Amino acid sequence: MNKIALTGLAVAMLILSGCSQKNPEVDMQQQQQQVSTADKKAADISGMDANNMDSGDVQSAVAKKIAGLEEKSSVIYFDFDKYNIRPDMQAKIDANAALFNTTEAKDLSIKVEGNCDEWGTDEYNYALGLKRAKSVKDSLVTLGVSAERVMLVSYGESNPVCSEKTKECWDKNRRADFKLLP
């Protein structure tokens, strides 16, 4: 028993201290010495290359576009223990499909995240969340969104937007969210 307890602690310490290997250390001094004068010069002007322009601004522009599109997308809500698209959610699906097919969005991938309320066993809820995401994907594809652009993930009950123990709160957690990816 002592051994088992000891090994339990051993793994805890090892995992907490990091299971991944250390990053390989690079000898920067040696690399710098090998760079020729011409290479050094080229490196000095690399900031002027049009293909290598301030990448921070480019990323933030895409991120801004994605944030704007995600804000315009509508969350799809589901009934208790169900994964079919409710009639009152169809208009939102239509609007999302139109949004994702705009010129601005058509080059982006779409991640549909299925979520559940806190009722039930979590393994079933992960599968239920996935079915909700799948229902949304199928509807989007029917409306002309390319299936190749859509990926699914389920978070079961792990990603609530509301934590109160009320019907209104549980209603908000049974949902599919949209994330856009470059």
Added chain:
Amino acid sequence: MFKKLMTILTLTCTLFAYDATVEIVKKMDRLPRIIFQDASMSNVEQNFRVKFHKILAGDLRVSAHFEVVDDYLQSSYEGNLQENFMNDFKSDLILRYQLSFEYDGSILAKVKLINTKDGQASFEKNYKISVQNRYPFLAHKIAVDVNNEIGAPSIKWMEQFVIFSKYTSSKQSEIVISDYTLSFQKTVVKGGLNVFPKWANKEQNIFYYTSYNNAEPTLYRVHVNTGKREKIISAKGMLVCSDVSADGTKLLLTMAPKDQADIFVYNLQTKTLEKITQYSGIDVNGNFIDGDKRIVFVSDRLGYPNIFAQNIGSSSVEQMVYHGRNNNSCSALDNYIVYSSREGDSEFGSKTFNLYLISTQTDYIRQLTATGKNLYPRFANDKETILFIKEFENQSALGIIRLNANKSYHFPLKVGKIQSIDW
């Protein structure tokens, strides 16, 4: 006539006694009454003494093989006429223990079990545990040995490690190794979403878990002795290891490679996947049965979650449960299936989720819980004990059911919500 009736009744009771689905309401034999005497050394502080006594007394109560007297008593370890008989308590047994803290951080325990009929020790043993915060396992070990000493059915399950995942906030969960009372807890995986831990072997030195911290959900295997972590497989959508074969070479996985949750057998030696279920709805929570040739699982193929069985390699599916309208989690051991069933017409009814036990060989159904949300049942190896998640009054707890004694206990988690469990 009366004699015949009594004979039939006795025979029926005897036959039923072998069926765990039948509740044993009345026990004929009186349980041995036991008191505890703390004879610890002076370097053991008072609050530690109280905690240790509480766990030890709790263990013997949960065993259901003793009538436990809760009074906290102190004595000398050698004992005297008064201490060795304790007539005022009318007990049958005295469990006397002496704890001492050592220089190296270990705890030593000297333990004796005294029969109050003659004041003599029938059992005496010394124990050591190397780190102080592991003292719950010291108490559990003593309880297991004392229980064996009186010839009661084994409670060795108390020494098992429980592994569980707990949600700490949105998309954040940690994996923790604990004892069954949650008195000992050690977080072994943290950072991001880490769910569905599952022991890989009986020795409990390897476990699997799913990480949601990569591009796709990824199943890892962690070696407890070395801390080595290996990637086993990743999959789109969802990934859960719900069971491990007896020889440890095959896993039952719930995966959705085509956006559809189905159960697969993953062969760790050949690294191949075999799809078992084919239904286009939800199939989850696979458990090996019948020598790992068959599985029981949860499916919504009738329009609601229920428990089914299927031979591996066959498409023929058998409905196992004909009760309830939402049976969303199950565990199987030999001929028994325990499952969680949602009750009431809506989620707002006074009843919520209860556990039920069925035998695959009889028509009996036994209700095991009556209040709260009782989820994720898991059998111990002894078939008499079930671990489960209990949620009540906004608190998450580990529950223990002792089937033969018809008793259940729960041990609340102070922070977080239990996501899944294994032991």
